[in-house]
Amino acid sequence: MAHDVTVVGSGPNGLVAAILLARSGRRVLLVEAAGTFGGGLRSAELTLPGVVHDVCATVVPMALASPAMRALRPDVEFAHPPVAAAHPLDDGPAVLLHRDLERTVAELGPDGRAWRATVGTSAHQDLIDTLLSPLGLPRAPLRAARFGLYGAPPATALARLFRTGRARAAFAGMAAHSMIDLRLPITAGYGLVLASLVHLAGWPVVRGGSGRLADALVAAFRELGGETVAGHRVRSLRELDSPTVVLDAEPVQFAADFPEPYGRRLRSFRHGPGVFKLDWALDGPVPWRDPEVARAGTVHLGGSLEEIVTSEAETFRGRHSPRPFVLLVQPYAADPTRGGHPLYAYCHVPNGSTRDMTAEIEAQIERFAPGFRDRILARHAMNTADLAAHNANYVGGDIGGGLATLGQFVKRPVWSLTPWRTPLPGVYLCSASTPPGGSVHGMGGWQAARLIAHDARRPARLRGQA
Incomplete structure (x- = not known):
């Protein structure tokens, strides 16, 4: 079955976008490069058997405070x-x-x-x-x-x-x-x-480990009919045949797929x-x-x-x-x-x-x-x-999704009133390299999903204008 939307990357932003788009009745495919879903929301026995550690995100106040997470109400205990x-x-x-x-x-x-x-x-x-x-x-x-x-x-x-x-x-x-x-x-x-x-x-913290928050969001997505693929790295937009693509990925990974000067602007983003x-x-x-x-x-x-x-x-x-x-x-x-x-x-x-x-x-x-x-x-x-x-989004070990100086607070990853939208029709960004930045809030995915719904109502000739 063809998919209306492919979401690349399953961090909090990608998961929020996938759920919201599936809720709207779209057929959504979620693709993750790693063998498990979650991006920064993963837990593992890193030291001794039976001892659960959070691999990256661990203390998650934004998971309680953000509008996106409050709306989704994931089935976990904080x-x-x-x-x-x-x-x-x-x-x-x-x-x-x-x-x-x-x-x-x-x-x-x-x-x-x-x-x-x-x-x-x-x-x-x-x-x-x-x-x-x-x-x-x-x-x-x-x-x-x-x-x-x-x-x-x-x-x-x-x-x-x-x-x-x-x-x-x-x-x-x-x-x-x-x-x-x-x-x-x-x-x-x-x-x-x-x-x-x-x-x-x-x-x-999430009782039992941060990975349980990712598991709960993935389960909610699947209950809506969403499909998931783990262990597959998307290296180019040309691999995807969905009319709509949402990238929960560090944007420079796909800079070559975009026209100039947008691709150059992505490559100039600083970590x-x-x-x-x-x-x-x-x-x-x-x-x-x-x-x-x-x-x-x-x-x-x-x-x-x-x-x-x-x-x-x-x-x-x-x-x-x-x-x-x-x-x-x-x-x-x-x-x-x-x-x-x-x-x-x-x-x-x-x-x-x-x-x-x-x-x-x-x-x-x-x-x-x-x-x-x-x-x-x-x-x-x-x-x-x-x-x-x-997590390939942690470029050089930068867990925040980009340098957090004043210039990049408003240029994330490019100067735009709608930085989640790209010049390519149907292609959107939602990673921590978009506003409002890093943390477990899912708001990049929330904004991308809202833009997709808005753009679906726009005349075709206006779609894809960043």
Whole structure:
């Protein structure tokens, strides 16, 4: 049977697009290069038999907050840790960030009011909906304007609103998820979004592993009559005979199929730093110096604002930081079903780096959890090449789908009011290289599916105009 639509790639965006298009009555084929579906949503026994690790995405607040995921309501259980995130410090107790805003305000003491005025005022669903649909009309224009005022500057500038090193460090840890120099514009906005999600949706993991979220979305697609093929890499659009194609793929992979200058514009898209990732199986919980950190799902290891800024600036300029900022996840704090005590962490490295950062990452953990190495039963490492082999969209180990600077925030992957539409009639983009960027929200697929429905109602002579 011929298919009306072929979706290439089964990450969150591709899965959302496939489901929405199948719901509209179209015959949809989903094609995945890897042997399993999910893109960044995969789980595996990376260290020891029976110990489940998330290969890439693990903490998924956007899966609760995004309009696309809220509409699909995937059949999984989200598990919340007692503490959403923790930021250990050298000279005192860790900063604990709770889902409850007022509890976090109390935790931050003299900076609680500033946290409420910045992060708290951003923790609203209508604002998140606006930010995830960046080219639509804002649902809360005044709130969006306020967010723009706080979010447009560098993270280092917004951090000056906090009087204590504790609050500044905690905010720097949030902003460092942007994977760029925290002295650059809009890094404050990344920090505000991540911190606000702590209070709006929490920072949960998927019970049983992130792969279960992909499995649930694939099952929902198949129930609608969708067909799936795994283990087949599409190398050219010429291989496909569907009238409509949706690419949940890094666009440069198909640049040669597009006319110039569009193909050249795709090839000029820049990728950000990569990551070096470690997974461990432990014989017990991490022995944190501050025992409260054991209750946190996510732990940011980097010390002070100044240290995190230095580390991220070094990586952004192509160097390996000797004391990297480390993003660590203790899934067992929320989900005891994964078999023992699996641990997950990564640090940022230059794009394409093959350097082994095991010693540097473990030194940062030991710094705040003396005796950590004695708990290790097994270890699994992935450098940037390993990550790219796992998922071709992770070019050079860039898990964010492209450099997240201001220029590429609006040029993703090209300058266009509808960047999900290409000049080729019937061909659409939906990967993390399109707005609103990376994370498990599915909004690229949501936007592509909406454009397809819109274009089907347009005169033929107008279709394919990007």
